[in-house]
Amino acid sequence: MSSIEMVKSALESIEGGVIRLQEKTNNDIESIKQDQRSLADRLLGIEQKGTAWPENQPETKGSSFGAKVWSAMKANGDLLSKTDKLCLEIKAAGDVTTTSSARTVQSGGVGFPSGLPIGIQFAIPSRVIGATSAYEYSRYTGLEGAAALQATEGAAKAAVRPTFSLINQAALTIAGYSKISKQALTDSAELQRAIDVTLRRSINTALDSILNSGAWGGMLTLATSYTSLVYTGLADAASEAVATMQEAGFNPDTVVMRPADWLAITTVKSTTGEYLSGSYLSPLPEALRGLKVVLSPTVTSGKIMVADSSQIELLVVDDLAVEIGTDGDDFTKNVRTILGEMRVIPTFRAVGAARLITPKA
Numbered sequence: 001m002s003s004i005e006m007v008k009s010a011l012e013s014i015e016g017g018v019i020r021l022q023e024k025t026n027n028d029i030e031s032i033k034q035d036q037r038s039l040a041d042r043l044l045g046i047e048q049k050g051t052a053w054p055e056n057q058p059e060t061k062g063s064s065f066g067a068k069v070w071s072a073m074k075a076n077g078d079l080l081s082k083t084d085k086l087c088l089e090i091k092a093a094g095d096v097t098t099t100s101s102a103r104t105v106q107s108g109g110v111g112f113p114s115g116l117p118i119g120i121q122f123a124i125p126s127r128v129i130g131a132t133s134a135y136e137y138s139r140y141t142g143l144e145g146a147a148a149l150q151a152t153e154g155a156a157k158a159a160v161r162p163t164f165s166l167i168n169q170a171a172l173t174i175a176g177y178s179k180i181s182k183q184a185l186t187d188s189a190e191l192q193r194a195i196d197v198t199l200r201r202s203i204n205t206a207l208d209s210i211l212n213s214g215a216w217g218g219m220l221t222l223a224t225s226y227t228s229l230v231y232t233g234l235a236d237a238a239s240e241a242v243a244t245m246q247e248a249g250f251n252p253d254t255v256v257m258r259p260a261d262w263l264a265i266t267t268v269k270s271t272t273g274e275y276l277s278g279s280y281l282s283p284l285p286e287a288l289r290g291l292k293v294v295l296s297p298t299v300t301s302g303k304i305m306v307a308d309s310s311q312i313e314l315l316v317v318d319d320l321a322v323e324i325g326t327d328g329d330d331f332t333k334n335v336r337t338i339l340g341e342m343r344v345i346p347t348f349r350a351v352g353a354a355r356l357i358t359p360k361a
Contacts, residue, residue: 119208199340311353
């Protein structure tokens, strides 16, 4: 092949490569244009649809309880429309809520307490045990006898043994319901929030009250009452209880008190006016001398509970289940009832694992 033919062949090869590159570029550009048109259509749809969530609302991790209920209702909408009754189980008041307070439009939102629920249940470890009507366990009540130095070789040893009482604890049911119109039932965002308040918060509030003073015994009754012999302040009296419980063989790790009593502790000042808990503008502490602080509105005012959480447990028999149906004249009013219900078994495994402390007068 002559030099001219070689040059001509190389030029043809280059030309073919340029043409193929141009075709690929054109295809890529067309694909990008299609993606842009698709994104533009989606954005237009979002703008036209609007959102029922106020823009200034803080983001939260994961779905709220109300969002999970709405999602399950949406997935079973055909069943609800046919039978007018729906039962849901979600793992994790009598006034009617209508579309005047919950509807899918550009909305300013619904006002309600949005803070996390508080209660003694957050001081107690929990685990799911499944369907159980009652739970039987042995509660440690103390020791009989005590170890001692052997008098002489071959002499009798000192006897010591733990004592227990057999506890048969029935499951406790906590429930509440809320009424909404059928129109509001088909909306989403505001309905989710209404469910979060009327069911989740109300049931948590009831659970706190039951755990502290319910028919099962109640932490306020089972906790050993103790009045400080030395200290007039709650923090110092709690530290005294820690030392006393440690001598009895417990490992206290949690304190439970009313929000107002915790406020009084965190706002104590020195004689020169400085806050003992830290800087005036610093966040409130979440621990009291190394112990986890849990707030409960049903703890006795002016007292503080010190607990060894390893000896206390909340067993979840049934997770919070939600049922939707009609009740009474709901059908003629076009109203539906949402019922939330859960079952738990509280256990208190050792006498002395909690102390309810009163400061010295």
